Amino acid sequence: MFEILKPKVYVNSIYNIDLKKLKKMKKIRGIIVDLDNTLVAWGKNEINQRVIDWVKEAKKLELKICIVSNTNSKRVEKYAKILNLPYYSKLFKPFSISFINGLKILNTRKNETVVIGDQIFTDILGGNRLKLFTILVTPIINRDAIGTFPQRTLERIIISFWLKRGIIKKEVGNWP
Numbered sequence: 001m002f003e004i005l006k007p008k009v010y011v012n013s014i015y016n017i018d019l020k021k022l023k024k025m026k027k028i029r030g031i032i033v034d035l036d037n038t039l040v041a042w043g044k045n046e047i048n049q050r051v052i053d054w055v056k057e058a059k060k061l062e063l064k065i066c067i068v069s070n071t072n073s074k075r076v077e078k079y080a081k082i083l084n085l086p087y088y089s090k091l092f093k094p095f096s097i098s099f100i101n102g103l104k105i106l107n108t109r110k111n112e113t114v115v116i117g118d119q120i121f122t123d124i125l126g127g128n129r130l131k132l133f134t135i136l137v138t139p140i141i142n143r144d145a146i147g148t149f150p151q152r153t154l155e156r157i158i159i160s161f162w163l164k165r166g167i168i169k170k171e172v173g174n175w176p
């Protein structure tokens, strides 16, 4: 059920993703990553040093990263600058155009690109549609834009249904 919404992998946070192995075992070269509640807490104006280090580590491994976000451009621009990353921010997720632009910026092929995000209706749906490798993370905080409330509720129901049936499981420790 809801196959198109299902992430390939479900982890607690970006820190549970072993970038070295991702590159070596999955032949990944590019990362399309969501901003709010994936890299930074929604509505907050601070960034964790750990995120900065995570991006540095990815760069050291020659993984290319692009932020693709539905959040207003100014906010995305600010964090993209801090992290020194390219970004694409138009309210287009889950439409393919967002991810296609991400791929263009990264200059990577679909089969060597991963999408990391906290929402199945935007990040995962969009990534799966283009057959990118999709990784779902738990949102950093439980709050989100008011308009996403119905979607968030449905999302929680679907994820707990999957977990109960063993359709997906949350990877413990580092993946892969």
Ligand SMILES: [Mg+2]
Binding pocket: 034, 035, 036, 037, 038, 117, 118, 119
């Ligand atoms: Mg998000």
